[in-house]
Amino acid sequence: MTMSNLSLYTVTALLILDAEGQRVLAKYYNPPHQTAPGTGIPADLGVGPGGPGMGGLTTLKEQKAFEKSVFEKIRRGGGEIHPLPPHIILTRTVVDLHFILVGPLSTSNELMLNQTLNAFFDAVNLLLRGSVEKRNVLEGLDMILLAADETVDDGIILETDAAAIASRVSRPKADTTDIVINEQTIMNAYTNFRDKFSQRIQQL
Ligand SMILES: *[C@@H]1O[C@H](CO)[C@@H](O)[C@H](O)[C@H]1NC(C)=O
Secondary structure, eight states: OOOGGGGGBSSEEEEETTSSEEEEEEOOOOOOOOOSTOOOOHHHHHTTTTTTTTTOOOOOOOOHHHHHHHHHHTOOOSSSEEETTEEEEEEEEEEEEEEEEEETTTTTOOOHHHHHEEEEEHHHHHHHTTTOOOHHHHHHHHHHEEEEEEEEEEEEEOOOOOHHHHHHHHHHOOOOOOOOHHHHHHHHHHHHHHHHHHHHHHHH
């Protein structure tokens, strides 16, 4: 089991586009501790072309152009999985919304990405009491953004259980303002993810 197997679990972006391709929600991920390309945790994770934090998806202009090409792909149909090199795109469409998960084409595990997309979608469905449509997503956007953060953090998949995601979002938050976040806590969190994910990989 080498560290690079963790690349199976990286996500580049999580998007919700409407029926016209307009952005309803967009999260683009940057892995932690990337001082220079190809170094640090991103290198450990094996994040290559198309992975989180990749160049070309950082400015709003670049992101909008990317979302346009994603929407073009989806609109042409052809199922739920669309290669868009160097990315792979998984989609789930409901009423007037497209739920989209983007990962690196070269290293992604489609089933894991699909499971993650479904978990996020199902959590949103729980939070919106079964009426997932643009109007309700916009109304509950704060909650939906929290659900996104409980699903994927820094491009790393945290949770694929919809009920767990939804319950963390709806539960009142403890006061966390006095927790000091420093390099050490981030490294500890990373070590915890790594252990959790190598366990998961072994269970696959
Ligand atoms: C992705 O998940 C959906 C919903 O469960 C399922 O219908 C679809 O077949 C899955 N696609 C793949 C490629 O696993």
